[in-house]
Amino acid sequence: MANKRSIEIMVGVFIAVGLVALFFLSMKVSNLSSMAGGEGYPVIARFDNIGSLKVRSPVTMAGVRIGRVSAIDFDLEVYDAVVTMSVDSRYNTIPDDTFAKIFTAGLLGEQYIGLDPGGSEHYLKAGDQIQLTQSALVLEEIIGQFLFSKAEEGSSE
Amino acid sequence: MLEQLARLGRVGISILAHIGRGNILLFHILGGIGDIVVRPRLLIQQLYSVGVLSMLIISVSGTFVGMVLALQGYYTLSQFGAEQSLGVVVAASLVRELGPVVAALLFAGRAGSALTAEIGLMKATEQLSGLEMMAVDPIRRILTPRFLAGVISMPLLAALFSALGIMGGYFVGVGLLGVDDGAFWSQMQSKIDLHEDIYNGVIKSFVFGWICSWIALFQGYDAVPTSEGVSRATTRTVVHSSLAVLGIDFILTALMFGG
Numbered sequence: 001m002a003n004k005r006s007i008e009i010m011v012g013v014f015i016a017v018g019l020v021a022l023f024f025l026s027m028k029v030s031n032l033s034s035m036a037g038g039e040g041y042p043v044i045a046r047f048d049n050i051g052s053l054k055v056r057s058p059v060t061m062a063g064v065r066i067g068r069v070s071a072i073d074f075d076l077e078v079y080d081a082v083v084t085m086s087v088d089s090r091y092n093t094i095p096d097d098t099f100a101k102i103f104t105a106g107l108l109g110e111q112y113i114g115l116d117p118g119g120s121e122h123y124l125k126a127g128d129q130i131q132l133t134q135s136a137l138v139l140e141e142i143i144g145q146f147l148f149s150k151a152e153e154g155s156s157e
Numbered sequence: 158m159l160e161q162l163a164r165l166g167r168v169g170i171s172i173l174a175h176i177g178r179g180n181i182l183l184f185h186i187l188g189g190i191g192d193i194v195v196r197p198r199l200l201i202q203q204l205y206s207v208g209v210l211s212m213l214i215i216s217v218s219g220t221f222v223g224m225v226l227a228l229q230g231y232y233t234l235s236q237f238g239a240e241q242s243l244g245v246v247v248a249a250s251l252v253r254e255l256g257p258v259v260a261a262l263l264f265a266g267r268a269g270s271a272l273t274a275e276i277g278l279m280k281a282t283e284q285l286s287g288l289e290m291m292a293v294d295p296i297r298r299i300l301t302p303r304f305l306a307g308v309i310s311m312p313l314l315a316a317l318f319s320a321l322g323i324m325g326g327y328f329v330g331v332g333l334l335g336v337d338d339g340a341f342w343s344q345m346q347s348k349i350d351l352h353e354d355i356y357n358g359v360i361k362s363f364v365f366g367w368i369c370s371w372i373a374l375f376q377g378y379d380a381v382p383t384s385e386g387v388s389r390a391t392t393r394t395v396v397h398s399s400l401a402v403l404g405i406d407f408i409l410t411a412l413m414f415g416g
Contacts, residue, residue, distance in 0.1 A: 004198075007201065007202060007205045008201055010205055010209045011201050011204045011205050011208070011209060013209070014204065014205075014208045014209040014212060014310075014313065015204075015208075015313065017212070017313075017317060018208075018310075018312070018313025018314065018316055018317055019313070020320075021313070021316035021317040021319070021320035021321075022312075022313070022316040022320075022355075022359070024320045025252060025316060025319055025320055025323075025355050025358075026351055026355055028342070028346075029248050029252065029323060029345055029346065029349050029355070030346065030349045030350060030351040030354065030355050056350075058347075
């Protein structure tokens, strides 16, 4: 058995290595680093259908991620979905007639909100609501419409 | 007929007595934590033999498990054209499941069996009784530091396992198979959640460390004090710990990620 001093050193090394590994997992592997510095302001948008949008889904503009979905609620009075986004505070010049659409990344990918800037000279402030929205595409609905129009074509001939 | 029933009853009673003795021992061990605060040197000694000496096997297996995961994951993902997600696959499986579980299985084999053999031999050679003769509580003096060392080491070892596994997966995925470096890390970072994945993994390994050390110490302390009894107890430690880890992992996974 090694002497006490070297045992203490080895235990110190062990604990340090273990903590470094934990730190590595937290900082490098998880989303902590992308969350840090993410002080954002809330913007609200209402959608008829959000598809499979989830809390923490990305909010992008021109393909660049500028925020995340921070909450999704359901409004019982008008029966639509209220999506709260947290937009990074450095992107503070977004026009207030911006168009919010729900897109799908790839054919089977996750859904995200894409913002198309409008031409207004007034900018979105914290708590503002985006008026122009477009719901998520639900594949079944599109297929249903397609089949329906095909059937109509068939009957009119 | 009556004899059969009596035999069944005996088995049931002995199992219950076993569990009861295990729990009494656990409370006795936990009661000794105060002594450790006074004498941290006992704990450090055990951290060395339980934790430091397990580092090598944990590091090597972690690296290789990560490398195999990357190879295997790449094979499956490339069929869907989703090689870019390799980082997520490797990291999620390591941090959530394989890190805590495989580290705990290795820990049971490497450190748990050693603990059982040590305590069992101390009992067989009547060193524990000797301590009692000197008015030293053997449970507080011998078992508590070993138990605490196991509980502290396990999360650290599991984190080491996962971290090295991810590095191994990175080496194979990015270095050998040509997955894009940036996609590997960025997809991993966007999908792995600090609370959901990493904290839960740490909680898991903490529970496993508790279970493995408890089983190992109890088997050693409860062993029949002969060479055969100690060898049986050592075997039981490895078997029971492995089964307990796998069973509890299912329950924990269902609780943490099932909903």
